[in-house]
Amino acid sequence: MTSEQKAGTDTERFEVQRQVAASPATVFALLSDPQGHVLIDSSGMLQSAEGEPVRQVGDEFVVHMDREALNDLPMGRYDVTVIITAFEQDAAIEWTISGKIQPPIRHRYGYRLEPSADGTLVTSYYDWSDIEQRYRDAAIFPIIPEAALRATLGILARNVE
Numbered sequence: 001m002t003s004e005q006k007a008g009t010d011t012e013r014f015e016v017q018r019q020v021a022a023s024p025a026t027v028f029a030l031l032s033d034p035q036g037h038v039l040i041d042s043s044g045m046l047q048s049a050e051g052e053p054v055r056q057v058g059d060e061f062v063v064h065m066d067r068e069a070l071n072d073l074p075m076g077r078y079d080v081t082v083i084i085t086a087f088e089q090d091a092a093i094e095w096t097i098s099g100k101i102q103p104p105i106r107h108r109y110g111y112r113l114e115p116s117a118d119g120t121l122v123t124s125y126y127d128w129s130d131i132e133q134r135y136r137d138a139a140i141f142p143i144i145p146e147a148a149l150r151a152t153l154g155i156l157a158r159n160v161e
Helices: 024-031 034-040 134-135 144-158
Strands: 012-021 047-050 062-065 075-090 094-096 108-118 119-128
Touching: 012 144, 024 034, 024 108, 024 119, 024 144, 034 047, 034 062, 034 144, 075 108, 119 144
Parallel strands: none
Antiparallel strands: 012 119, 047 062, 062 075, 075 094, 094 108, 108 119
16 A cells, blocks of 8 residues: 555554665665755755764754745744654654644654565655644644655655665
8 A cells, every 4th residue: 555544543644655766774874864854855844954863762853944835834944853762773763853832742753664676665654643632723733744745755765766
C-alpha cells in the first residue's frame, strides 16, 4: 500500500511510502543530518538548521522556520528544537519539536527504512495522535497535508539516487 493511515487513528496519522534506489545507510545518513531535513522539506517552512548529525534518542538540533510558507498562522520566522524520540541506525528515526508554542505540542514525524531488491522502501509518517485537546480544538491539525509527505519523499529520492 502506498498510503495508509494507522488503525484506530484515521484522522491523526499519515503514512506514505516510496521505493528509493539507494541503500538504507545512504537514506539514513541524509535523515540523521540537520541539513538533510532542510534539503528535502517540501513545505518551504524549514529555512536552515544548526547542529550535528544525530546519533541516538535524545539528540537535538535547531531548525530556523518560516511559517509564512504555509500562510496559515501569523507566526513568521521562529526556531524549533528537533528532539529525536526514536533512533535505529539505518532503519528508523523519529522526532518531535519544541519551540515557540509551550508546552510542546507532541506531534511526531518519522521514517522507517526497509531494505529491498531495488534499494530502500521508505515510509514517512506524521502523527498528531498525542496532542492535547486544546490543539485539536484549534482545528490546525494536520499542519502539513499528506501530499507534502509524498512530495518530501520525491525530493529525498532526487537527493540520494
